[in-house]
Amino acid sequence: MPAETSSSGDAALVAAARHGDRAAFEQLYRKYARMVHGLLLACAPRDAVEDLAQDVFLQAYRKLPRLRDEAAFGGWLAAIARNRARDHFRRAPAVAVEIPAGLAGPGSASAEAEAAAALAAIRALPEAYRETLVLRLVEGMTGLEIAERTGLAPASVRVNLHRGMKLLRERLSGAGEGRTT
Amino acid sequence: MMNSAPEDYLWDGRGTPDSEVARLESLLGRYRLGELRQGLPALAPRRWWEPLIWSRGFRLAVAGAAVVLVLGGSPWAIRRIAEPDADCRVVGLAGESRVDGQPLAQSGRAVGGRVVETGATARAEVRFGLVGHVTVFPDSRLRIVEIRRGHYRMALDHGKITARTLAPPFTFVVETPSATAYDLGCSFSLETDPGGSGKLEVHTGWVQLEIDEQEVLIPGGAMCLLRPGGRLGTPHFEDAGGDFRTALARYDFEQEDAAARAGTLAALLAAARPRDAFSLMQMLRASTGDERRSIVDRALELAPAPAGVTRAGLLRGDSNMMYAWQKQLGLGEVKRWWIQWRDLLPE
Numbered sequence: 001m002p003a004e005t006s007s008s009g010d011a012a013l014v015a016a017a018r019h020g021d022r023a024a025f026e027q028l029y030r031k032y033a034r035m036v037h038g039l040l041l042a043c044a045p046r047d048a049v050e051d052l053a054q055d056v057f058l059q060a061y062r063k064l065p066r067l068r069d070e071a072a073f074g075g076w077l078a079a080i081a082r083n084r085a086r087d088h089f090r091r092a093p094a095v096a097v098e099i100p101a102g103l104a105g106p107g108s109a110s111a112e113a114e115a116a117a118a119l120a121a122i123r124a125l126p127e128a129y130r131e132t133l134v135l136r137l138v139e140g141m142t143g144l145e146i147a148e149r150t151g152l153a154p155a156s157v158r159v160n161l162h163r164g165m166k167l168l169r170e171r172l173s174g175a176g177e178g179r180t181t
Numbered sequence: 182m183m184n185s186a187p188e189d190y191l192w193d194g195r196g197t198p199d200s201e202v203a204r205l206e207s208l209l210g211r212y213r214l215g216e217l218r219q220g221l222p223a224l225a226p227r228r229w230w231e232p233l234i235w236s237r238g239f240r241l242a243v244a245g246a247a248v249v250l251v252l253g254g255s256p257w258a259i260r261r262i263a264e265p266d267a268d269c270r271v272v273g274l275a276g277e278s279r280v281d282g283q284p285l286a287q288s289g290r291a292v293g294g295r296v297v298e299t300g301a302t303a304r305a306e307v308r309f310g311l312v313g314h315v316t317v318f319p320d321s322r323l324r325i326v327e328i329r330r331g332h333y334r335m336a337l338d339h340g341k342i343t344a345r346t347l348a349p350p351f352t353f354v355v356e357t358p359s360a361t362a363y364d365l366g367c368s369f370s371l372e373t374d375p376g377g378s379g380k381l382e383v384h385t386g387w388v389q390l391e392i393d394e395q396e397v398l399i400p401g402g403a404m405c406l407l408r409p410g411g412r413l414g415t416p417h418f419e420d421a422g423g424d425f426r427t428a429l430a431r432y433d434f435e436q437e438d439a440a441a442r443a444g445t446l447a448a449l450l451a452a453a454r455p456r457d458a459f460s461l462m463q464m465l466r467a468s469t470g471d472e473r474r475s476i477v478d479r480a481l482e483l484a485p486a487p488a489g490v491t492r493a494g495l496l497r498g499d500s501n502m503m504y505a506w507q508k509q510l511g512l513g514e515v516k517r518w519w520i521q522w523r524d525l526l527p528e
Binding site (some may be wrong): 034037038041046053086111112114115117118134136137138139140142143144158161162167168169172 | 194201208212214243
């Protein structure tokens, strides 16, 4: 899995973007779009994620002058994404997601149903685990990329990945038991 | 270890794949953000001053300006309230009013008038800068006795006024033929006939009423009757029951023989509510003997004494105990006149 560019250049891009350089903001967008998409997917309805991601970047652009530490752009953007997802839930009624039986068996359900059930199982995990696992398993980011983009310490990401995966395995192995998020 | 252990595959996708992780990657990859399908959203051009207003320097400058305004403006505001200009204006609100005998048109104004008289349907207002204003109701005569910085003394010869003020205690004084009212920062109405019969109603704050050596403090929501001949009524709340008010007026102003007076007092005490304990406490100023004991006992029933306050102490008029007892009624502090600032807002 190829490593992406480090976040060391964020400060210069953010400094340029906050003075209206759209090309700089475009670069930030390309770099962080997957992270924002993954964080939203970890809790928001799938069909709303792309629109919410657009909102997050619009908000970020408007609020960019308020960002104090230009090098902390990733963590700041992640916070905006989490808040946007919470806003969405405050405005929209919660929807229960049923995890179908027979999840672990590859041939027991269609791939689409299995994927939906796996995502639902991840979403049922604590926030730190579900975000990290979505970024890793859905968005395909490495642990180091996750740490760089979100502003978390690599050690924390590693712990979240392993504990989250352990918990996920336990839940998925309970095939046949219905779960609700 | 970096390239072989299953947990390394979970970390960065390298090494021997963990079958479950690989299966989930394969399943969930369908939800991955693809080719940034929507692209960067349309961004409105940022105005040139937006980065400036969020800069640290700008925020510090705004905070500094606010501090300067508060520090610089507060003494001015306090002086304007505590020591207002020695000036007033009279404004006609309705009907025909006169100032120093000269007609005051409905919308006319006069500066520093000495006597304000209102006709049968007229109303006028005397305004004292930031300190407040006095509304003069129909058929009233208000003399402005003294105006100097921080002192406003008026005399209501007859009629009715309402005063709404925000000023330190004793800045506003209104004389009537029978008593003198000292404003302690409040809103009140004062009504009198030429002989001195009338009443004072306090809407908010406190007013001190004086006749000769007698003085009484009246809190918001209470009233006091005025009578000629150097007699003040007992302050009582305006929402007191009819029986209580009737008995209190008889007790205060009518000359009755001992038996009748005892009956009046018994009726008064029986009609008293817990809130009327305030009036009973005021009655203790001038009561003695059996009357005093009856009043103390009933007041203690209605408003139990706090720790350290005893019946014996109240009977002998211990001022500290009286103060502690009355304080627990929660009528507010006279000195906190400034909290009545709402009185100056338009009605």
